[in-house]
Amino acid sequence: MRTWESYTLADLPVVAKEMIESLQGAPRVWLFRGQMGAGKTTLSKELLLQLGVGQNVQSPTFSLVNEYQTKTGEIIYHFDLYRLKNIQEALAIGIEEYLDSGNYCLIEWPEQAEELWDFPHVNVEIEAINEVQRKLTLSC
Template identity: 35%
Template sequence: MKEFLVHSPSELESVVRYVLPLLDERPIVALTGDLGAGKTTFVSQIAQHLAVIDDVSSPTFSIINTYQRKNGQYIHHIDLYRIEKNEELVQIGLDDYLHSGEIVFIEWPEISEEYLPDHVLRMRFEHIDRQCRKIVIL
């Protein structure tokens, strides 16, 4: 377990640099935390380092955003906040994304736990105060 205290988006850089090499062995990342805790901001910043050529935005309403990298590979950003039933996970093709071999970030992963492989990289985002977030990597 590794913890970071982050006071600004620029301080998120140290978290990104820590996580990047972990993605080689654990390309599925489960992101938990309250609304506004910084999950999408983290995905956006790590996407820059992974040479994503698309704009990164929150998939809260689209549920899944797929971003292309300069090398032709893809990153999938999934937000399960609005998913209420396991059947919906099947309908959106979650299993296909999880077995694609590509990097997958999942916000609000709780409903998908039974589908997630054992080697998932887990990150928890916590509000400490208005200016500070604690990010725990499990």
């Protein structure tokens, strides 16, 4: 487990880089948990940039999943499951194929499909301390 006790938006590039380094060899499915507005999407976007995605990163709120390619050709999937009503909707978009791909899967709002996470993954807990500071905890 690794924790960043207090970071701000200005610290985010360093935090994301340290997070990636500390998760070398860890599972590639990362579940982002936290209240609305805690910074899940902001952290996800910075992680995508740090992982080498060169294109404009958008929130997958309406598409449920966005696919990105890094400068080295690796594919990364970014999910936002907030709008799902049940696990059947996750299965309908083929989420199991994405999860089994071996590629990074950054998943916001995993609570919407909790039954799926019965395999090794990384939990990324984000907590808003105040308007500008966040606490980040990683666990596998």
